[in-house]
Amino acid sequence: MKIKKNDNVAVIAGKDRGKTGLVERVFPTDSKVVITGVAVYKKSVKPTRRAPKGGIIEINAKIAVSNVAIICPSCSKITKVGYGKSGDKKIRICKKCQGSLELEKK
Ligand SMILES: [Zn+2]
Incomplete structure (x- = not known):
């Protein structure tokens, strides 16, 4: 998966198109993500x-x-997402500005 947890993403298709948010969870097996505040629906329980x-x-x-x-x-x-190297590490890079897409470790 090119998208990882805590990435800042935009929805580019579907009914939530145009919304942005942080990736809260990734589901690599079904190629899906949950984005905070996007595609929220209410369910009565x-x-x-x-x-x-x-x-x-x-x-x-x-x-x-x-x-x-x-x-x-x-x-x-x-x-x-493109791929580049930072030292020995494979990192994700922006295809537009070639900057790193990896988050700084806090
Ligand atoms: Zn960029």
């Missing part, structure tokens, strides 16, 4: 032991990774 009142919960739906593009932290453009 019956009371359970965990939520005794039941009610409405918000669910963050998975989005196909093919509908998502990364936003380059260097040039702030929606870009494609």
Whole structure:
């Protein structure tokens, strides 16, 4: 997967097109991602032991990774992921500005 957790991405296709957010989870086996604040839908649930009142919960739906593009932290453009090297490490780079797409380690 070219998209990783905590990447800043834009939705480029589908009904959430134009929205942006941070990748919250990735599902490599089905090539889907969950983006914070995107594709949120409400679901009413019956009371359970965990939520005794039941009610409405918000669910963050998975989005196909093919509908998502990364936003380059260097040039702030929606870009494609290329690959480059930083020392011995393979890193993802922006195809527009050649800047690294890897997040700084905090
Ligand atoms: Zn760039």
